[in-house]
Amino acid sequence: MRITVAANDEKQLAELARQLRERSSADDISMLPASLERLLTMAEPGAIDVLVLAQDTLDADDTERLERLGNGLPNTALILVSSQQTPEFLLQAMRAGVREVVASPSSPTTLYPALRRIADKRESRANAGGKVLAFVSCKGGSGATFLATNLGYALASMENKKVCLLDLNLQFGDATLFVSEHKPVATLADVCKQIHRIDPSFLAGSMVSVTPNFSVLAAPEDPSHSEDVKPEHIDTLLKLARRHYDFVLLDIGRTLDAVSVRALDQADMIYPILQTTLPYIRDGKRLLGVFNSLDYSHDKIALIVNRHHKSGQIRLTDLEGAYGTRIHHTMPNHYEAAAASVNQGVPILKLDPASPLSKALADMARELAGPSETETRPGWLSKLFRA
Incomplete structure (x- = not known):
């Protein structure tokens, strides 16, 4: 899969990229030291299978930006890495187009299953039965x-x-x-x-x-x-x-x-x-x-x-x-x-x-x-x- 990692914090960005590269050598991993607002001007439709975004909070403006980002990348699955895990936050993220929310700081035990679910979903769509x-x-x-x-x-x-x-x-x-x-x-x-x-x-x-x-x-x-x-x-x-x-x-x-x-x-x-x-x-x-x-x-x-x-x-x-x-x-x-x-x-x-x-x-x-x-x-x- 083509996976892009985006974060403002360079240390967090490097750690996420390291975890993803250790997961599978077949994945194409790229890094973007960018904020959510900047991502809107950089993302290219069809160029990303999965976007892993580190974002601790979601205010009204962030939610609106996430929705716009999802509309611009209709074929991209969005994983949000955040320390917030309340039911209200999770529902807010899902309504904004997020498909997986992973606890921050991330670890292979939380990040890998999220990616596996996305990969399984892509496969099931391609080979859907009933x-x-x-x-x-x-x-x-x-x-x-x-x-x-x-x-x-x-x-x-x-x-x-x-x-x-x-x-x-x-x-x-x-x-x-x-x-x-x-x-x-x-x-x-x-x-x-x-x-x-x-x-x-x-x-x-x-x-x-x-x-x-x-x-x-x-x-x-x-x-x-x-x-x-x-x-x-x-x-x-x-x-x-x-x-x-x-x-x-x-x-x-x-x-x-x-x-x-x-x-x-x-x-x-x-x-x-x-x-x-x-x-x-x-x-x-x-x-x-x-x-x-x-x-x-x-x-x-x-x-x-x-x-x-x-x-x-x-x-x-x-x-x-x-x-x-x-x-x-x-x-x-x-x-x-x-x-x-x-x-x-x-x-x-x-x-x-x-x-x-x-x-x-x-x-x-x-x-x-x-x-x-x-x-x-x-x-x-x-x-x-x-x-």
């Missing part, structure tokens, strides 16, 4: 968990895809209850505590099996166990899941922290779920603003309007005008069927296949899965005319 789809609630009660779990069932049962869902709502996740009556044998926290054991069999055995090709990994039972789930665990889980599942669905919840942001980074598509009421619309706009600050492309965000009424006071065109983007999917309001599905723990497509909500989910699954092999295989008549 698609990772993240569902995020714009506001509590939006129906994100219902849509994620039932879409997973639709992809597995109707499109014959191998699907898993990871419940990343670490405080109060209950995705398994939406599609199964079985009690989880293990949770995400249990898996992360034994991450050294992770392999396809261990992961599959830890999940609730809804159908032979759809499984759910439950959120921690106790909210305090959410601390057992680390951002690097998400990297490991998603790397494995991509290789063994056609679709990996993520139920993110509403909390944006280091774990959820790491998951969103890896997602191929992010589906913010909202409803056509002003509180949802306001919170949806805030959420899109956060995604913009995280430098997620517009192509990665696909808005879903749940419980949609065609005759509602707020029209889809009003939403699209407010957000400056189109609504990708609408899910009709069929409260009775949805409530029965949740109360019984039975997917709505199985409980009420004639429901308009079931049909909308089936349509979305069909669109995601793409044409089947038989649909894309040329017929005998087309072969005859090509001959």
Whole structure:
């Protein structure tokens, strides 16, 4: 990788460069004795794979400079070396486009794993297998968990895809209850505590099996166990899941922290779920603003309007005008069927296949899965005319 180290302190700059050169002789290491402000005039798009920046504090001006630097280097991963490690600082850095924060003074035990995660992420993008789809609630009660779990069932049962869902709502996740009556044998926290054991069999055995090709990994039972789930665990889980599942669905919840942001980074598509009421619309706009600050492309965000009424006071065109983007999917309001599905723990497509909500989910699954092999295989008549 092409790695540039930037720091105002020459001693710190030399030490960082030394650690990086000792890590791998294959990396191209360069040094810049420069401040963040000066970097804005020096950085060349496409010339750097990783920028390691030593910066102890981030005020409003620094955050704005980091965002501008990230926009100017869209293909560069930014590692920030800082003595500040508070959750507020880490979230502020991530919103400014930083992908890894390493404690200062740096050491190989902290710097090398950050670089390895970035290298793994670059490799997984180049050799991506299954698609990772993240569902995020714009506001509590939006129906994100219902849509994620039932879409997973639709992809597995109707499109014959191998699907898993990871419940990343670490405080109060209950995705398994939406599609199964079985009690989880293990949770995400249990898996992360034994991450050294992770392999396809261990992961599959830890999940609730809804159908032979759809499984759910439950959120921690106790909210305090959410601390057992680390951002690097998400990297490991998603790397494995991509290789063994056609679709990996993520139920993110509403909390944006280091774990959820790491998951969103890896997602191929992010589906913010909202409803056509002003509180949802306001919170949806805030959420899109956060995604913009995280430098997620517009192509990665696909808005879903749940419980949609065609005759509602707020029209889809009003939403699209407010957000400056189109609504990708609408899910009709069929409260009775949805409530029965949740109360019984039975997917709505199985409980009420004639429901308009079931049909909308089936349509979305069909669109995601793409044409089947038989649909894309040329017929005998087309072969005859090509001959």
